[in-house]
Amino acid sequence: MTEEKAKKTLKPRDKTQVSPAVEQTRPGKVFIPDVDIYETEKEIVVLADMPGVTPEKLNITLKDNVLTLEGEVDPLESKEERIIFKEFETGRYFRQFSLSHIIDQSKIEANLKDGVLKLVLPKVEAATPRKIEVKEG
Amino acid sequence: MRWTAWPISLRGAFEELDRMRQQMERLFEDFSEGILREPSFAAGVFPLVNVSEDNNNYYVRAELPGVRPEDLDISVTADSVIISGERRIPEEENVSYHRREREAGKFSRVITLPGQINTEKVEAKCKNGILTIVLPKAETAKTKKIAIKSE
Known part of the structure; x- marks a missing residue:
């Protein structure tokens, strides 16, 4: 199964643009980053593809249990360059997730590497499953 | 209605x-x-690329988040560049996935450039998940300025 997956040929996907509920004040395109989210016993991990974003231009905020990922990409081309052809566009990234109370919001860790953001959201102690031993007698 | x-x-x-x-x-x-x-400029082939030029170079850029340099293979001919490689996403064990939108797999792409390049001096770098290939133009492909003499 894993082997099969590794041999798959990648197809391009157009970046999905955000259709905002409110109009934005700044011009430019806003895209939704692709994410993987998985849960282990102790934490929830979010992996988001945000190519071109530097740590300085990445904002992760948590307010009222809403996790917001916001990143900005500077134009890749210098001013002297003329475009011959363009298949992808760059702009901002924006995505929000609502988190439940089981996340220990003070211990969230974020790491950005090669355009992939890894967010580790640890669960609070009470939410990690405990095995209850059943005694006989 | x-x-x-x-x-x-x-x-x-x-x-x-x-x-x-x-x-x-x-x-x-x-x-x-x-x-x-088609071998070049064809839609439907990953990764998507942008091509631009200035007076001295052609620039080929592609978004390849999470692709390690060692999994990338770039080769050039006199007027084209081939980007191939594999995007690996490690399968986590003993976890339950809530969302899986990121894709892994192999890719290959041939990009034909509008002019000849100096294949000896091509440079490629990966930064923040964006691959940039700088291909210096061959002398024949450069735009020459013609000085106009007044008589």
Whole structure:
């Protein structure tokens, strides 16, 4: 199964643009980053593809249990360059997730590497499953 | 249908049309991939690239988040560049996935440049998930300025 997956040929996907509920004040395109989210016993991990974003231009905020990922990409081309052809566009990234109370919001860790953001959201102690031993007698 | 109901249903109709258009495009992409695949500038081949130029160089850029340099292979000919490689996403064990949108797999792409390049001096770098290849133009491909003499 894993082997099969590794041999798959990648197809391009157009970046999905955000259709905002409110109009934005700044011009430019806003895209939704692709994410993987998985849960282990102790934490929830979010992996988001945000190519071109530097740590300085990445904002992760948590307010009222809403996790917001916001990143900005500077134009890749210098001013002297003329475009011959363009298949992808760059702009901002924006995505929000609502988190439940089981996340220990003070211990969230974020790491950005090669355009992939890894967010580790640890669960609070009470939410990690405990095995209850059943005694006989 | 009442007149007041118009704007809403109209929007719905447009959305439906848009969906249909997208489906048609996808269908056509699948179709063209099988029959009409071209070695260069063809849509439907990963990764998507941007090509630009200035007076001295051509620039080829591609978004490759999470692709390690050792999994990337770049080769050049006199007027083209081939980007191939594999995007690996490690399968986590003993976890439950909530969402899986990121894709892994192999890719290969040939990009034909509009002019000849100096293959000896091509440079490639990966930064923040964006691959940039700088291909210096061969002397023949450079734009020359002609000085006009006044007599």
